[in-house]
Amino acid sequence: MASMTPWQQRLSTGTEDIQDEVIRWYQQSRHGKGYVPDMIWGTLQTEAYATVILRRVVDFLDVPNDVPAGVAKRMERQQVLYDGEHHYDVILGEQALYTNVGGPEVMGGQMERILRDFDLPSLTLGVLATTAELSVVPMPGFNMHGGDRVHYELVSSGVDITDPDELALHDKAFTALSNAASYGDTAIDLINKALAFWNNK
Structure with a gap:
């Protein structure tokens, strides 16, 4: 199921309320998974990065501009990384x-x-390196909150999937992506390479 x-409905009062909703998802899910192919996972975003993202959302969807409040909530969400009660498996696309x-x-x-x-x-x-060979077809990013919800963010809408069979397929897909991804020192090397790129711009 x-x-x-639609985002314009969910963001009709601005970005703060939906960030509160996401905080509850993360707090309630002790274990989550995220595949984010082309941007930084929200719970790892800096304040500066999140400000740009939410400002673009507000401008694109023409919803109330409460970017500072939305960013503050996104930063609050990151407490789950430090409370000792949660764990997240995350794959970033290079x-x-x-x-x-x-x-x-x-x-x-x-x-x-x-x-x-x-x-x-x-x-x-x-x-996930750009040259990594995958055993599944390329797919958009998604977040798995515990074992009962998968969330997609599309251009016009947010989609939540709760059907157990579909959840199992997403778990299978995440495992395949994880098997192709780089971890440890190899992942750090890829991030350092990107840092050097931006520092030289």
């Missing part, structure tokens, strides 16, 4: 390290943030 809600969000200074700071938190006990972070 899937439910779809492209996510190079998608230009806010320019070299913002991107450089974002790479430094990822490197600083790379070894958190609450985080298993992989990078």
